[in-house]
Each structure stands twice: as C-alpha cells, then as structure tokens.
Amino acid sequence: MSMLEVKGVTQRFGNLVAVSDVSMAVEKGELRALIGPNGAGKTTFFNLISGFFRPTEGQIFLEGRDITLMPPHARVRLGMARTFQVTEIFPELTVRQNLRSPVELALGLRLRPWISSADNARVKDRVQELLEMGRLEAHADRLTGELSHGDQRATEIMMALALEPRILLLDEPTAGMGSHETYSTAMLIRRLHRQQALTIVLVEHDMRVIFNLADRITVLAEGKVLDEGTPDEIAASEVVQMAYLGKAA
Ligand SMILES: Nc1ncnc2c1ncn2[C@@H]1O[C@H](COP(=O)(O)OP(=O)(O)OP(=O)(O)O)[C@@H](O)[C@H]1O
Numbered sequence: 001m002s003m004l005e006v007k008g009v010t011q012r013f014g015n016l017v018a019v020s021d022v023s024m025a026v027e028k029g030e031l032r033a034l035i036g037p038n039g040a041g042k043t044t045f046f047n048l049i050s051g052f053f054r055p056t057e058g059q060i061f062l063e064g065r066d067i068t069l070m071p072p073h074a075r076v077r078l079g080m081a082r083t084f085q086v087t088e089i090f091p092e093l094t095v096r097q098n099l100r101s102p103v104e105l106a107l108g109l110r111l112r113p114w115i116s117s118a119d120n121a122r123v124k125d126r127v128q129e130l131l132e133m134g135r136l137e138a139h140a141d142r143l144t145g146e147l148s149h150g151d152q153r154a155t156e157i158m159m160a161l162a163l164e165p166r167i168l169l170l171d172e173p174t175a176g177m178g179s180h181e182t183y184s185t186a187m188l189i190r191r192l193h194r195q196q197a198l199t200i201v202l203v204e205h206d207m208r209v210i211f212n213l214a215d216r217i218t219v220l221a222e223g224k225v226l227d228e229g230t231p232d233e234i235a236a237s238e239v240v241q242m243a244y245l246g247k248a249a
C-alpha cells in the first residue's frame with residue numbers, strides 16, 4: 001500500500017484550473033520531489049494533500065485511508081506534517097520555545113491545565129533531541145527571528161518533525177537561500193529522511209538539491225503531470241526539457 005495516493009485530483013478557482021486531474025502515488029520511505037514552473041500548481045497541490053483545500057474532484061488516500069474531506073489537524077494526527085513556502089515560526093520566541101508546543105501536542109499534553117514534572121522532563125528531552133537532530137543546539141536560546149534564514153528554516157522543519165509524522169511535506173525549503181544555506185538545508189532533509197525512515201514530498205526549484213535528494217520526481221506544468229520518473233529519467237525527458245528545464249536554463 002502506498003503511503004500517499006492521489007487519484008484524479010482537480011482544484012478550480014473560478015475559471016482557473018490550478019490542479020487538473022493529477023494522480024500520484026508516493027511509496028513508504030520515498031523522497032519525492034515535485035517540480036514545475038511558477039504557477040504550475042505545486043503549492044495548491046500541497047494544500048489539497050494537507051487538507052487546507054478540498055478538491056473540486058478526486059480523492060486522496062493516506063496509507064489506504066480516504067482523507068479527501070479530512071481537516072488539516074486530523075491529518076496531522078494520522079501522521080502528516082508540512083512546512084510552508086513562507087516560513088511559519090514565531091520570531092519572538094526562542095528556538096527551544098518554538099519546539100515546545102508541537103512536542104507537547106505530540107505527547108498529548110497540549111490541553112492539560114498543568115504538566116507534571118515527569119512530563120515536563122519528557123518534553124525537555126524531546127526538545128533537546130530535536131535541537132540536536134536539527135543541529136540547532138548552539139542557537140537554542142536565541143530568538144528565532146534573529147537567526148539566519150537557514151537556521152529559521154531548520155527550526156520550522158524540526159517543528160514539523162516534532163509532530164512525529166510519517167510523511168512530511170516541504171514547500172520550497174530552500175527558497176531565498178544562498179548556496180551555503182541551500183546545501184545545509186538539503187543535508188538536513190537527507191539526514192531526516194535516512195534516520196527517521198520518513199516519507200518526504202518536497203517542492204523545490206534548485207535542481208542540484210532535487211537531483212541529489214529525490215528518489216523520484218514528478219513534474220507539474222499548468223496544473224497537470226507532465227512527466228514522472230527517477231532523476232536520470234527526468235533529466236533525459238524531452239517533454240520536460242522542452243517545457244521546463246530548457247526554459248529555466
Ligand atoms: N487561493 C487561491 N485562489 C485563487 N487562485 C489561486 C489560489 N491559490 C493559487 N491560485 C492560482 O493557482 C495557480 C497555481 O498556483 P500555485 O501557488 O499552486 O503555484 P506554484 O506551483 O506553487 O507556484 P510557485 O512556484 O510560484 O510557488 C496560480 O495561477 C495561482 O494564481
């Protein structure tokens with residue numbers, strides 16, 4: 001059974017068809033890249049998978065379960081987490097504070113009026129683990145808004161990981177980064193993918209990142225799947241070269 005299966009999904013905004021009859025299956029443990037020109041429908045597709053939009057047509061399955069009409073928080077409970085194209089952290093909180101809320105949520109402590117010292121220790125340990133995994137220990141007690149773009153993005157990715165997802169959706173994690181930060185963000189994604197046995201769907205524009213990380217690539221253009229295959233297959237694909245890679249070069 002696939003981790004994620006999308007069947008004939010369409011999203012219309014008035015007359016505009018942002019996502020048009022898209023089908024895609026992502027297997028457990030796969031790292032799938034989603035690429036395509038600006039306006040191709042990548043973020044809209046993420047909003048459909050994560051439940052921020054309800055598709056005009058089609059169905060979405062998470063490990064065989066129909067989640068098409070399920071709200072985002074219910075999908076999080078089933079093991080899906082995402083990050084956004086524009087970073088969604090609380091800049092006025094420290095990195096450690098930002099990580100605390102999703103950890104409490106994952107441990108089922110979020111709605112308790114008080115937390116026992118034993119539970120508090122569990123939260124602290126888990127936050128520490130996430131800081132180390134994200135290589136953020138040195139910045140743990142700094143305000144997140146004061147960090148570099150790359151460290152803010154790492155904080156956001158670790159906040160999503162704190163929810164203990166089995167599938168993680170990352171919308172342009174290296175957007176607006178220089179080559180050094182792009183490289184370290186790509187390495188973080190690779191580490192998480194390997195160490196946590198995570199399924200990842202990644203929207204990305206940087207071709208080096210995509211060709212280094214992805215098991216398979218799906219190419220969207222004008223809301224439709226143009227092609228899908230391994231990095232080598234996509235690099236050699238004539239339709240993709242004509243419609244996308246050629247233009248980008
Ligand atoms: N909420 C919305 N209401 C109306 N139109 C929208 C909405 N969201 C997206 N669109 C339109 O749908 C199309 C696809 O947009 P989308 O943001 O999904 O593209 P994208 O592939 O993520 O692009 P980018 O690479 O620039 O992030 C665009 O024409 C966009 O203007």
Ligand SMILES: [Mg+2]
Pocket residue numbers: 042043044085
């Ligand atoms: Mg987008």
